[in-house]
Amino acid sequence: MPMSFIQALIDSKGEEILEDWLATHHADGLTRRDLFSDAQGRQHAKTFFLALQSTLNRGADIDAFNLASDAWADVRAALAEVTRERVKRGVAPAEIAGFFLLLKYPLFDRLGAGAGTEEFSVVEQVSRLTRMIDAIAVQAMSLCIEERDRIIERQRTEMLEISTPVxxxxxxxxxxxxxxxxxxxxxxxxxxxxxxxxxxxxxxxxxxxxxxxxxxxxxxxxxxxxxxxxxxxxxxxxxxxxxxxxxxxxxxxxxxxxxxxxxxxxxxxxxxxxxxxxxxxxxxxxx
Amino acid sequence: MPWHSCAILQPLDDPWPPASAVLFHRQPILTESDVVLGRQAVGRAMAEVGAREVRRIRLVTAVSEIFRNALRYGGGGEAVIFLDRVTKAVLVECRDNGPGIEDTALAMRDGYTSGKGLGMGLGGAQRLTDAFELHSRPNEGTRVRMMSRA
Amino acid sequence: MAHSAGLFLVDRIMLVTIHEDINDSDIVELQDQLAVKVHAKGARGIVIDISALDIVDTFVGRIIAQLAGIGSILDAPTFVVGMRPAVAMTLVELGMTLPDVRTARSLGHALAQLRDSPTIG
Missing domain, CATH: 3.30.750.24 (STAS domain)
Incomplete structure (x- = not known):
C-alpha cells in the first residue's frame, strides 16, 4: 500500500530517522551551538517529528496534504513553536527552512525498502514527501517573516515612543x-x-x-x-x-x-x- | 461612464468597491439632516473597523465636506458607504446629478470656491483621506470616492 | 435648533453649547440668535463649548470664526473651549487655524480669563 508506506516508515523507523535528521543538521552546519545547545536543537527536532508521526498515525492523508486543514493542526502548531523559538534566538530564515527541508534525506534513503512491490513507485513517494516537506518549509519561512515583522513593528513603536517623550x-x-x-x-x-x-x-x-x-x-x-x-x-x-x-x-x-x-x-x-x-x-x- | 474631468491625487485600487468590501449603509443626501446622518454612519463604519479617534474624525470631517458640496452645489445625491474588514478600511462614494465641475484640478486647489465657502473643502478632504478620486462631467454630475484605513 | 444647541446667560456671560447632531441651518440660526441675545442682554463675553461636537469641518469652522468676529464687534470677547485633540489636528490639516478666535482649555479657564482681563467689563 503506497499510502501507508510513509506512515509505517515514520512510525517504525522514527528513532533512526530522527537521529539521521539531526546528523544532517550537523553536517550542514545548522546546529547553531552559539544560539542553542545540542539538547535544545534535539528537542526542537523531536517536538516536530513526534507531531508529524502522531498526525500520520491518526490517519492524516498525505495525498490530501493540506497544512491549513484540521487534520494537520498538530504539525502546524509544532512547526510554529519550533520556528518562533528559533527566530527568537536569532536563527536566519534560510537556516530555519533548511532545518525542515533536510528531513527529506533520511526519508528518501529509506524508500528503497519498499521497492519491489508491484504498486510501489519510488518516484511517487519522493513526490509526496517533497510536496509535504516543501510546504512545511515554506510555512516556516513565512512564519519567520511574520515574526520578524512583528519584532520590527514593536521596535519601531518603541523608538517612536522614546523619541517623542512629553x-x-x-x-x-x-x-x-x-x-x-x-x-x-x-x-x-x-x-x-x-x-x-x-x-x-x-x-x-x-x-x-x-x-x-x-x-x-x-x-x-x-x-x-x-x-x-x-x-x-x-x-x-x-x-x-x-x-x-x-x-x-x-x-x-x-x-x-x-x-x-x-x-x-x-x-x-x-x-x-x-x-x-x-x-x-x-x-x-x-x- | 466617461468622465469629462477627473482629479486623482491618491488613486484607489480597482475594482470599486473592492472584492472584500461589504455594503454598510446607503444614505440619500437630500437634506441637511441627511448630511448629519451620512457622516454619523461613516463614523460608525470607522468604529466598526477599529479606527482610532483621530482616524475616525479625519474621515468623518472629509465626508462632511463632500456631502455638503453634493447637497449645495450638486442639488443632492447619494452616499454609499462600504466596509472592508480585510484591509480594515472604510470606502465612501458620493454622487450627485448637479451641474458638475468644469476643471476638477482647479477645484482641488485650496482657496478655490464656486460658492460662498473658503474653498478649502475639496483639497482638505483629500488631505484627510488615504485615497481620493474626483470625477465630474459638466451638466451630468460629480462623483467622489474616498478610502481611509483604520 | 432647539436641541442641537443651547444658549445660556450666566453672570452676563453667554454660554453656547453645540451638540453633535447640529446641521448647517441650525448653526446659521444659532449665529443669528446669538448676535441678538448678546446685544439685548448686554453680555460681556461669549464662551462656545464645542466638547460635544464630533467634528469641526470648514463650514462649522468658518461659522465659529464669524461668531468670534460678531462677538468682538459687540464688545463681547469670544472664547472657544473644549476642542478635542483629534478635532484640533483635523482642523489644522484643513488649513483652518482660526487665528482670530480666542481659545481656552475649559469653561473654567475661559471664565477666569474673562474675569481677569482689564479690558473686559
Whole structure:
C-alpha cells in the first residue's frame, strides 16, 4: 500500500530517522551551538517529528496534504513553536527552512525498502514527501517573516515612543524635547502625543524644544507650526524653543512665517517665559 | 461612464468597491439632516473597523465636506458607504446629478470656491483621506470616492 | 435648533453649547440668535463649548470664526473651549487655524480669563 508506506516508515523507523535528521543538521552546519545547545536543537527536532508521526498515525492523508486543514493542526502548531523559538534566538530564515527541508534525506534513503512491490513507485513517494516537506518549509519561512515583522513593528513603536517623550516640567507646564531628524510620520506622532498630553496633564503651556534637531526643511517647519496651531486651538499656549541661528535663517529663506507663534532661542528662555505666564518666579535661595 | 474631468491625487485600487468590501449603509443626501446622518454612519463604519479617534474624525470631517458640496452645489445625491474588514478600511462614494465641475484640478486647489465657502473643502478632504478620486462631467454630475484605513 | 444647541446667560456671560447632531441651518440660526441675545442682554463675553461636537469641518469652522468676529464687534470677547485633540489636528490639516478666535482649555479657564482681563467689563 503506497499510502501507508510513509506512515509505517515514520512510525517504525522514527528513532533512526530522527537521529539521521539531526546528523544532517550537523553536517550542514545548522546546529547553531552559539544560539542553542545540542539538547535544545534535539528537542526542537523531536517536538516536530513526534507531531508529524502522531498526525500520520491518526490517519492524516498525505495525498490530501493540506497544512491549513484540521487534520494537520498538530504539525502546524509544532512547526510554529519550533520556528518562533528559533527566530527568537536569532536563527536566519534560510537556516530555519533548511532545518525542515533536510528531513527529506533520511526519508528518501529509506524508500528503497519498499521497492519491489508491484504498486510501489519510488518516484511517487519522493513526490509526496517533497510536496509535504516543501510546504512545511515554506510555512516556516513565512512564519519567520511574520515574526520578524512583528519584532520590527514593536521596535519601531518603541523608538517612536522614546523619541517623542512629553516631560512634566511643572504644574500646567509640559515640555516636548525633540532630538534627531523629524520626518512626517514622527512629526504627526509628536503632534498626537503632545495634544493628548495637554488633556491628560491639564497643561496650559507646552514648550516644544528643537535644540536637538539639526536641520529643518519646509515640510518639517510646517509640521511644527501646525502643531503650534493645534495646541492653541485646544486652548493651551505653545512656545517653540532652541531654534538655532541656522534654522532661523533657513526658516526665513523658506518663507515660513512664525506669525502668532512664540519662539525663544533657548529652552532656558522658554522655561523662564512659561513660569512667568503661570505666575511662578525662580529665586536664588542663597542670595 | 466617461468622465469629462477627473482629479486623482491618491488613486484607489480597482475594482470599486473592492472584492472584500461589504455594503454598510446607503444614505440619500437630500437634506441637511441627511448630511448629519451620512457622516454619523461613516463614523460608525470607522468604529466598526477599529479606527482610532483621530482616524475616525479625519474621515468623518472629509465626508462632511463632500456631502455638503453634493447637497449645495450638486442639488443632492447619494452616499454609499462600504466596509472592508480585510484591509480594515472604510470606502465612501458620493454622487450627485448637479451641474458638475468644469476643471476638477482647479477645484482641488485650496482657496478655490464656486460658492460662498473658503474653498478649502475639496483639497482638505483629500488631505484627510488615504485615497481620493474626483470625477465630474459638466451638466451630468460629480462623483467622489474616498478610502481611509483604520 | 432647539436641541442641537443651547444658549445660556450666566453672570452676563453667554454660554453656547453645540451638540453633535447640529446641521448647517441650525448653526446659521444659532449665529443669528446669538448676535441678538448678546446685544439685548448686554453680555460681556461669549464662551462656545464645542466638547460635544464630533467634528469641526470648514463650514462649522468658518461659522465659529464669524461668531468670534460678531462677538468682538459687540464688545463681547469670544472664547472657544473644549476642542478635542483629534478635532484640533483635523482642523489644522484643513488649513483652518482660526487665528482670530480666542481659545481656552475649559469653561473654567475661559471664565477666569474673562474675569481677569482689564479690558473686559
Amino acid at each position: 516631560v512634566d516640567l511643572w504644574e500646567r507646564v509640559i515640555a516636548v524635547p525633540l532630538v534627531g531628524t523629524l520626518d512626517s510620520v514622527r512629526a504627526q506622532e509628536v503632534m498626537e502625543n503632545t495634544l493628548g498630553a495637554i488633556v491628560d496633564r491639564e497643561a496650559d503651556i507646552v514648550i516644544v524644544d528643537i535644540t536637538g534637531v539639526p536641520t529643518i526643511d519646509t515640510e518639517v517647519a510646517h509640521h511644527l507650526l501646525r502643531t503650534a496651531a493645534a495646541i492653541r486651538l485646544m486652548g493651551a499656549e505653545c512656545i517653540i524653543s532652541g531654534i538655532s541661528p541656522r534654522i532661523a535663517q533657513t526658516m526665513v529663506h523658506l518663507g515660513v512665517s512664525t506669525n502668532g507663534v512664540t519662539t525663544r532661542a533657548s529652552l532656558r528662555a522658554a522655561v523662564h517665559d512659561a513660569f512667568q505666564r503661570v505666575g511662578l518666579t525662580v529665586v536664588n535661595a542663597k542670595a
